Amino acid sequence: MVRPFEYEWTDDIATALAEAGADASAAYLAGGTTQLDLMKDGVLRPSRLIDISRLPLHEIERRGENLFVGSLTTMEELAAHPVVAQHLPFVREALLRSASVQLRNMATIGGNLLQRTRCRYFRDDTVAQCNKRAPGTGCAAITGFHRTSAVLGTSENCIATHASDLAVALIAMDAVVHVSHVDGSRTIPLTRFYRTPSDTPHLENALRPGELITAVEVPLLPVGARSDYLKVRDRMSYEFALASAAVAVVLDGDVIHSARVALGGVATVPWRALEAEQVLTGATARTEVFQAAAQAALAGAEPRPLNGFKVPLAQRTLVRTLQTVTGVSS
Numbered sequence: 001m002v003r004p005f006e007y008e009w010t011d012d013i014a015t016a017l018a019e020a021g022a023d024a025s026a027a028y029l030a031g032g033t034t035q036l037d038l039m040k041d042g043v044l045r046p047s048r049l050i051d052i053s054r055l056p057l058h059e060i061e062r063r064g065e066n067l068f069v070g071s072l073t074t075m076e077e078l079a080a081h082p083v084v085a086q087h088l089p090f091v092r093e094a095l096l097r098s099a100s101v102q103l104r105n106m107a108t109i110g111g112n113l114l115q116r117t118r119c120r121y122f123r124d125d126t127v128a129q130c131n132k133r134a135p136g137t138g139c140a141a142i143t144g145f146h147r148t149s150a151v152l153g154t155s156e157n158c159i160a161t162h163a164s165d166l167a168v169a170l171i172a173m174d175a176v177v178h179v180s181h182v183d184g185s186r187t188i189p190l191t192r193f194y195r196t197p198s199d200t201p202h203l204e205n206a207l208r209p210g211e212l213i214t215a216v217e218v219p220l221l222p223v224g225a226r227s228d229y230l231k232v233r234d235r236m237s238y239e240f241a242l243a244s245a246a247v248a249v250v251l252d253g254d255v256i257h258s259a260r261v262a263l264g265g266v267a268t269v270p271w272r273a274l275e276a277e278q279v280l281t282g283a284t285a286r287t288e289v290f291q292a293a294a295q296a297a298l299a300g301a302e303p304r305p306l307n308g309f310k311v312p313l314a315q316r317t318l319v320r321t322l323q324t325v326t327g328v329s330s
C-alpha cells in the first residue's frame with residue numbers, strides 16, 4: 001500500500017525543533033535503521049519526515065570525567081573511540097554485540113536509545129491486539145507467542161522486551177540524556193527516561209512531542225574498575241538478547257567496593273538491578289554472593305508459560321558476568 005509523506009531536511013537544530021514543534025504528526029529521521037522498517041510495515045505512519053542527519057550533533061568529547069556524545073554519532077563511531085575502549089569497555093562490548101558493522105555505520109546513538117520493541121505483534125499491523133501500537137486493543141503476546149517477552153517491569157497491558165544493548169550498559173553508568181524542544185532544553189537521567197508499560201504501553205519514554213535527543217553524557221569508569229557485557233541469544237550472529245548483563249565493579253582486594261549492574265533482554269525497559277548492587281557492595285567476591293545478587297535481581301520476575309526459562313538464564317548470565325569481572329571461578 002502506498003502511504004505518501006512529506007520529506008524535508010535541515011542542517012539547523014532550531015529549524016528542526018520548530019518544524020517538529022509545529023506538527024504533531026511529524027517525525028525525525030536520522031539513521032533510519034528502525035524507523036524505515038516500521039514505516040514499510042505500516043506500524044509508523046508519519047505525515048512528514050524531518051531528516052536530521054545533517055545536524056551538527058556528531059561530536060564525541062571528553063569533558064572531565066564524563067564522555068559527551070552527540071546523538072547523531074553512529075554506533076560504530078562510538079565503539080571505535082579510544083576513550084570508550086579505555087574507560088567504558090563494556091559499553092563498547094554492548095555496541096559491538098548489537099548489530100552488524102553495516103548497521104552500526106548507519107544507526108545513531110539517539111536512535112538506538114529510542115529503538116522499538118521486537119514484539120512480533122507490534123510489528124504486524126494485521127494483528128488487531130496490541131496496546132503499544134493501538135491503545136486499548138489488548139495484548140496478543142500474553143495469550144500468544146511470548147518466548148522472547150519480558151519477565152520484569154511488565155503489566156497486564158504489555159510484556160514487550162526492550163531491545164537495546166547499549167541502553168543497558170549506559171543505564172548501569174547513570175548516563176544522562178540531553179534533549180531539546182522548541183521551548184527549551186533539559187537533561188534527563190537515563191534511569192528516569194524509560195517508562196514501564198503500566199496502563200499506557202504506547203508511552204515508552206519521557207520525551208514530549210517534538211523533543212529531540214541531542215546528546216548523551218556518560219560518566220567514565222574510575223581507574224581500576226573492571227567491566228563486562230555478556231549477551232545470551234539464540235544465535236551468535238546479531239540476534240536480540242534473551243538475557244544480558246552489564247556489570248562494572250571496583251574491587252578492594254577481594255572485597256567489592258562498588259558495583260553497577262543492569263540487565264537486558266528480560267525487561268520492558270533497560271533494567272538497573274539496584275537490589276543486586278546492594279547485595280554485592282561490601283561483600284567478598286565469591287560465587288555464593290553472586291548467586292544471591294542474581295536472586296535479588298530477578299526476585300520481582302513474573303514469568304509466563306513460554307518465557308519462564310529467562311529467569312534462571314538471566315541469573316546465570318549475571319553470575320557468569322560477575323565471575324568474569326572479578327576473576328572468581330565457579
Ligand code: SF4
Pocket residue numbers: 117119120121122129130131132133138139140141142157158159160201
Ligand atoms: Fe503489543 Fe506489548 Fe502486547 Fe507486544 S507485548 S502485543 S507490543 S501490547
